Amino acid sequence: MNIRLLDLIGFNFLTSDGARTGRLHDILLDDRSLSVHYVVGNTSRLLGRRLVLIEPGSLMPPDLDRQVIPTSLTAEQLRFRPSIECCRPVSRRFVDRASAVLPCPRLLTQLIAPLAKEQLANLVGSGPATCHVRSARELKRYQVYDGNDRSIGYIKDFVIDTRIWRTRRVSIASTRFAQQQRLLISASDVDCFSFADRSVTIRSEPSAPWLRF
Numbered sequence: 405m406n407i408r409l410l411d412l413i414g415f416n417f418l419t420s421d422g423a424r425t426g427r428l429h430d431i432l433l434d435d436r437s438l439s440v441h442y443v444v445g446n447t448s449r450l451l452g453r454r455l456v457l458i459e460p461g462s463l464m465p466p467d468l469d470r471q472v473i474p475t476s477l478t479a480e481q482l483r484f485r486p487s488i489e490c491c492r493p494v495s496r497r498f499v500d501r502a503s504a505v506l507p508c509p510r511l512l513t514q515l516i517a518p519l520a521k522e523q524l525a526n527l528v529g530s531g532p533a534t535c536h537v538r539s540a541r542e543l544k545r546y547q548v549y550d551g552n553d554r555s556i557g558y559i560k561d562f563v564i565d566t567r568i569w570r571t572r573r574v575s576i577a578s579t580r581f582a583q584q585q586r587l588l589i590s591a592s593d594v595d596c597f598s599f600a601d602r603s604v605t606i607r608s609e610p611s612a613p614w615l616r617f
Contacts, residue, residue, distance in 0.1 A: 423479035438571035456485035460569035
């Protein structure tokens, strides 16, 4: 079952003991294969917000009518899953490190562009555990370039195969045409991401034809 990530955001989790709790907040992708590293659940209550990491193997295909994602976890297990702090994506590591050296954290997004790539690399770091983990929410609006460095558009969404929780396609809002079109490219055609440029490069020779709609 291939579903757009935007359509899944906000779905509740249906635990093995029958509780409808939490909601899908984001997914963390491995930028080398776009495989789903973790699903991020928001298990907040009245006060505060707690984002937890959920292994894709514990999730079943969503029930679109009820807007729930069944899971083999109990409500107690879901509530006490490890925090997102255990596997921070690239963007979150930048904010954490930049907050320690920049005077006003609110200006971080405005300051990303002027910073030199070397400075960004130093702030993000290169820890092996999370150096390839990207937040899907953060990747949206990344500029997309082909193998010849020509701009195609920007990332709009991801299409997830929820039977195995794997990214199948990337939806791109194309800027190449007079009227904006959407392109669907295979996830395997994504070559590399750049946090410094907020961009993604796709392969020159796609493995499958682009779908336009």
